[in-house]
Amino acid sequence: MQSTSLGRVYVWEIPVRLYHWLNALCIVVLCITGYLIGQPLAIQQASEASFSYWFGWVRFIHFVAAYLFLFNFAFRIYWGFAGNKYAGWKNFIIYRRKQLKEIKDVLAVDILQADNKPIETIGHNAMAGFTYFLTFLAFLFQCLTGFGLYAAMSKSWFAQLFAWIVPLMGGDFAVRQWHHAFMWFFILFAIVHVYLVFYHDYVEGRGEISSMGGGWKFIDKEHHPVLKKQDSDKAGPASAANDI
Amino acid sequence: MIATSRPTIWEHAQSRGVSRRDCLSACAWMTAMLGLPATAVPEITKALETKPRLPVVWFHFQECTCCSESFIRSSHPAVADIILDKISLDYTETLQAAAGHQAEEALHETMTKYKGEYLMLVEGSIPTAANGVYCCIGGRTAQDIVQEAAAGAKAVIAWGSCACNGCVQAAKPNPTRATPLHKIISGVPIIKVPGCPPIAEVMTGTIVHLLAFDRVPQLDGLGRPKAFYSRRVHDTCYRRPNYDAGLFVNSFDDENAKRGYCLYKVGCRGPVTYNACGVMRWNGGVSFPIQSGHGCIGCSEANFWDNGPFYHHLPSFPGFGIETTADNIGLAVGAATVAGVAAHAVVTNIRKRHLIREEMKTSEDVKDGRAEQGGE
Structure with a gap:
């Protein structure tokens, strides 16, 4: 893998990037406010209730962020059908033998580090795709349980669409407990996710971190059919000197 | 014909020496209890004047009788009194005078004579372990009795948390496999009035609703009257x-x-x-x-x-001992994750050092124009 043979590939389109950062913001806000709702700080003493509303605001922010999160998530599902091939739904459903093999490779190369051969995926590798599929399930679960709890305190028809989840899970108490426990999934995911982004950027040097900013990744031309062809077209005396 | 000669509620009250004034006042109380406007008082009054007393059988299974205790302590004494009067409580282990064969006979008479008309009230959960032997009355299991009685009931009210969700009997490890009513019977409307015990006025209110409007009150997703549990x-x-x-x-x-x-x-x-x-x-x-x-x-x-x-x-999170919450576990797993990630970062620098060094070297070569390809 030599720097000279790298080409730029536009991987993450604007909607994907916007989704990603909005989602990240929502998750951070939801985790902080959600944790506070579960374990409120007792910062006020000797006061009258009519003087403040901070806990009300914490909950309000949680609910607003939840709506944003839900519709952002819904948009991402839509973009799984409308977006480019790196955003497509096929990245998240593991059903081809090639994907299974790639999962095995990722485990061997990146996680267990038993092997050093480069893994040449451009978008999500199969392991990442599968992990994101699990996070989508967690998103769905948090939306169902969260809005299910919210339905009891909302008059909006939209929240009422989720009211059925409460009897199904045996009451608000169980729903609240699961909703709270799943918050930790997001925290753990964030730790591993952020670490792995740095890891890939560091080890592979393909611009993993900046790709979610500008959308471009740097790919070894050998492994990209179009870039490879462009390269060989331009080849000849001028050589393949289109450094980035 | 017994059915036609059944006295209406008002006739029954008269025979007990209740004045019209007291009866109307009770009607107003009931209306208020149901959360209805004053304009509904005539409707309730009319219902009590024209409707015969509702035959009721009240069963007690795995319970502590706190529901009955709550019921007879309705805030307005006249209301509880009148409700007890309004219904014809033909069978209830706690309050009836009859015992043994007499009681069983009263039960069966109601069940046959008023088939499809009587109201069935159940207090307590029903054990199903060991074929239900943990709760037997008159030599029959609770499960058996409930299934027989529910078949001819107009509606069933599950009193209290025991009948609605098993309450303390169904708490882990639930040795008798105490089961709530709705998992035992089907095919008959069930109104759940949970609470340990339920509020007396909620109990009387639910009965009054059935009595006055002759239909099951509006229920929520879990089968509880919306008027009280929404x-x-x-x-x-x-x-x-x-x-x-x-x-x-x-x-x-x-x-x-x-x-x-x-x-x-x-x-x-x-x-x-x-x-x-x-x-x-x-x-x-x-x-x-x-x-x-x-x-x-x-x-x-x-x-x-x-x-x-x-x-x-x-x-506390199941399986982790008392006072271990999801947060304790989450925090521990989070710390383990951070440690794992840090260890992975260290290992990366060891295992991949050749790879990274090589890439750095290539990059230096390119800068200095020493690469094999490119670098013009």
């Missing part, structure tokens, strides 16, 4: 403004407890409990747990015994 204790709690303001009691002996702040942090289950305690209160509207300084324990919610400890907001 709002959480939290929503009608007079301490709610403290919650929104973030004013919480931290321990029962602190200054905040004295000031009457919100009991959320000391385990109040108000936010997850659907009941009318905050509105109707107990003992004739005197008070309810939160008003008396103790958090709600969620007695009208399923599994409330297993969702302990009562004085913690978050329950």
